[in-house]
Amino acid sequence: MEQRQMRNRKTNVIVFFTDQQRWDTTGLHGNPAGLTPNFDRWAAEGTHLFNTFTCQPVCGPARASLQTGLYATTTGCYRNGIPLPEHARTLANEFHDAGYKTGYIGKWHLASTKTEPVPEKLRGGYQYWLASDSLEHTSDTYDTVVYNNDNERVKLPGYRVDALTDAAIRYVNGHQNDPFFLFLSFLEPHHQNRRDDYPAPYGHADSYISAWTPPDLAELGGTSQRHLPGYYGMVKRLDEALGRLMDTLISLDMADSTVVLFTSDHGCHFKTRNEEYKRSCHDSSIRIPTAIWGPGFQGGGRIRELVSLIDLPPTLLHAAGLEIPAGMQGRSIVPLIKRQEVDWPSEVFVQISESQVGRAIRTKRWKYSVSAPQRDAIKDSSSDLYVEEFLYDLQADPWELNNLIESEAHRAVKRVMRERLIRRMVEAGELPPRIEAVQEHPRGQLKVLDSECQE
Structure with missing residues (x-):
């Protein structure tokens, strides 16, 4: 009993962060391919943020906004390759100052394309570090290479999604009695840059050849027919990883004391709107799958208000009972879940760069x-x-x-x-x-x- 009380004195927080995942890959958004049974179940039990959008549809700027609660033009990270300022106040800083252990695993993309491994001063204040700035360049599908706190090269076994999930499970298991904030950042279902392909686990892509194609891709084409099978296979493996992480929390008796946020940095339009996969105003580029479950979010239902990525940092702090910094430019969704009267914006604002x-x-x-x-x-x-x-x-x-x-x-x-x-x-x-x-x-x-x- 004493151990349980120690464990539950603060609410743990985990961010399960995917890269370049369209909202309509999920069953709750109508995809019939059965890619996300775990996300669908947990979102239905918790709170599904049905209309969630990035505030900047490209990797680095979106990540800067999620770490700081500030728009990309405010942090200065308005495009890829601009490091997050060393003085920037991040979620890691907020949780650490509140007595939490903080950990980051996976893709960072907030240092510089020329910075590997990431020096401590550019890690956003995270204490535990097992990451690469540009994971798509330091690793491959079955060659997951990251760096630890001492800037030592670490190769993790398994398919990249599984390798990072295993590391996260080890972190959770080792912090059962410490309140923690863990940011688990995947590369999938982002393309592998050097080959411009979407490499699913062996055999997974074969299951989705000629699978359901969203109407925008069916009409506009782009690279979707070439890339959707692999993309769907990657999404399926991410959902399996989510299930494994949730099973870990259940087995350690931590599910009732841990808030889990699932979201992505932006979507993917498969070169239908410009010559890349994102960096446009279209929903295929800006709309993202998002749900939260855990204390305060169970039974929250489907929230239909328009939510921005920039609203998620204050939401996590609010959920943990921490003070929301006055400078954050988003707002907590907790009042929406509690069905309180709130003057919620009737639109989301998006800044676009690089394209x-x-x-x-x-x-x-x-x-x-x-x-x-x-x-x-x-x-x-x-x-x-x-x-x-x-x-x-x-x-x-x-x-x-x-x-x-x-x-x-x-x-x-x-x-x-x-x-x-x-x-x-x-x-x-x-x-x-x-x-x-x-x-x-x-x-x-x-x-x-x-x-x-x-x-």
Whole structure:
């Protein structure tokens, strides 16, 4: 009894973080391939954040936001290859100061593409370290190479997902009596860069040849027919890893004292929207599977409000009973779970880099995106002038196949969305820009009611 009380004095927190995983890989989002039975079950028992979106659809910036609770332009990590500032306050710092042990396993991507192994000063304050900055370059499918606290090269046995999961299970087992915050960061289902393929465990991809294809990929193609079988196989193995981790918590009598967050950094559009797999405003790039279970989240049901990746750091702190720093730019979802009256934003704000200097907002009905073609997508983090680029009616066109940005009938919608986007940019710390409207043309019988502009 004394050991149990010691173990439960604080709520443990685990982040199960995947890379480049579309929201519609999960059964709860309608994928019929049976890839995620563990995620589906645990999300149904806990809290499923049905409408969750990244605030920056590329690896490093998204990770900087998740570690700090700040937008990428606030941390300065607006693109890959910019190290997280040494003075940045991270989740590891917050939990450590509250008496937690902190651990990081897997892909970091917040030091520099030229920094391996990651020096201690660039590890975000994590105490236990078994990671690589760019895991896709230090390892391969069955060659998992990471570095430990002493910057020693460590090769872990097994398929990469399993190797990292085994390490996480060892960490949990070794910290049964310590409150801990563990960040488990996978590379899968991200592509293996040097070959540009999606390598599933041996035999897994064969099960998903000609499997269900999301409508956007069915129409636009890209590399989806070549890559979906491997991608699905990777997702399946990640879900199996989630099941193993949850089994570990159950077997150690820790499931009732541990909050587990499942989420991803961004999605994957399989080169249908640009020449890469992400870095666009489309849901295939920005919408991510997210659920939380554990103390305070069991029976939370399906939350349909629009949630941003930047809302997850304050949520984790809130769940652990810790104070949320005033500077964090997101907000905790705990009041939504408790069904409290809360003035929750009716849109999510997205910053886009590397493919373009872009900004977007997404409401339940509309997607509106602008870009700054006169700016360098690598050198410039923002602009004082943007041009309208995309408008989608997500009610009539959920797969974003009909761009309405030039539609004369949608002038009022664009005006409302333009104002909302500028307001969100200012709230994020940016200067108010000028947004140029594109030339409009009649679009047949299209018509928008006044009441629909605000949806």
